[in-house]
Amino acid sequence: MLSIVFHKRRRLVRRLFFNHEQIRTMSRVKRRTTHPPYWHVLKNVQRGDEKISSDNLRFVREVIQDKYKNKSPIKGSDLDIEKTEWDPKTKRSGVIARNIGVQHMWEKDGKKVICTVLHVLDNHVIRYVPPEEYAKSIIGAKVFRNRKPLGCLVVGAEAANPDRFTKQYCSLFNEVGLLPKKRLARFIVTPNAALPPCTPLTAGHFVIGQAVDVYGKTIDYGFQGVVKRWGFKGGPASHGATKFHRRGGTIGTGRDKARVWPGQKMPGHMGSEKRFCRGLKIVRINMKYNVIYVKGTVPGPTNSIVQIFDTLLPRRKFTEAPPHPTYFPPEDGTLPQEDIWDSNLHVFGSPSISV
């Protein structure tokens, strides 16, 4: 099986001569960190044993309510969005969602389909950074080193009590007048798909039948042995094997280079890495509960947060215009269809399938 090693700087793909050959190369890039980057503002307040009286607590809550009640997010129809045209090269915003589980559904020919249920949280656009400005930032400079720069949309999800966050973190949301969000994400967008702050993003942002990429942190398996982590075969279970059942075996020859090469597959921490699942098809959208059903599985355990984008796979991109730049409820007040199903999927309320 061809194994491909991804580096942050460059892609390395080498043809293997036999099945069990490993790619051992310089890989000094750290795969995961437990701390955020140094330029992030401190988010959570380190609370000690605060002895606030109940009266004061009530007062604090009233202050928060007063602060945020007048500045309610602007509804979609009131925003003055320039009517931009969609073209196939447009990159739309993504959405922050929670993976709430897996549900089995059936297609019209009786075939079972495993669908992941993604709950689109209360997303609001916090800020739009135009391309020129974003290209000057640290990450932007790296991403657009040899490319034409694109804009960046900062989207937040899951509003929470400002009490639990630091002042610097809440200040990120002050311009917009929103309750501070627990989760923030950046989405690279073309300038024609820019959205003004306070725009809500819902499940209607997506279209039935479209392909999406889901980006999330994989399940944390902890420190794992070589059999589970790399798929090694280990040793025989019986026939006299002495203490060699799930071990790695040899880690190098004595001849070339005469040392263990970097990148040698060994036991270690497995999982808890940010990964993409590309090209997943949307089979059902529930507008009332803001829930998307996606065919297949996504990285991460149940109840973890993921980001959903329009796919970058060239053959599964949009041919027709999607809701651009995002979905807005119709101005005449008609409610959208609550539960939209893919044409291939069997609706549960419809009669049984006769093959």
Place this chain on the structure above:
Amino acid sequence: MLRRAVLQTFRQGLAQSFFKRNAVSLSETTVTHQTVETSDEGGEKFVSTQKTGDESGNTVIVAPPEFRFMYPEFLPDPAMETRNRLKEKLERMDMLQRRSVIEIPEFYTGSVMAVTVSDANSPNKFARFVGICIQRGGSGLRAWFILRNVVEKQGVEILYEMYCPLIQKIEVLRLERRLDESLLYLRDALPEYSTFPLDMEPERRLNNLVVPINPLKVKLRPRPWLERWERQNLQGVEDLNLPQRFYDKAEKVAKPWEKYDLMLHYRKTIPAEEQEKIFAEVQSQLQQQELKRKMRRRRGSDNEQ
């Protein structure tokens, strides 16, 4: 399943619902219950919603306690890491939608059932299988049950997913329970205990209020067996007649302390309060569906007459 629930409230309901359909009270302390039971001419039972009064005096709709035996797949998987209230609610809505199209009757392990499935490879495009339910499991739309029968001296087991839309009809030919929750030992029993005629007619029950427990003790074939039945505390098998060493080893391997482990049982079951909430949510729709079916059946029998 709350079989060994230690909660005082549920033990009372449990004992009553095993032997009687109308549970009189869920708890003896503050809540008062009134069960209104009306029976029609056909002797069919109809249990209306129990209305309880809580401390403030407002009526709260509570489903009868036997719902957790009749519809166990509405309860979610107890594993806390994978639970999400919104997803369970959406799944329940889908289950009710499917139940509005097809009747999924009440059945237990030990009931004889017939399932008609749409099959492209069958001569009539429909395949009907009759068998005894030896096991049921899964929660939500993944709920399944296994039917076993012996066809031309060959034991056959088929696993059916209850909410699969290929299923056209599920009939319960004989509704009864056995002494065990899982009848997998029928695989090692004499074939006559698993044989049921494929053209079996549905049997009418004498007493619609009670689901009878068949105290049949099954005879097993001589060893070797598929599992160590002597280690499983089976009630529904005859004396295994094994040498004493088997029972000694079973005692050594047994975990008698598990019946005192409260946390183990707590983690394996959904708490009573949550069960009540879940069934209160779905019970009105389920009862409406049952009513509609009864009307349709009565209209059908009237038309025949």
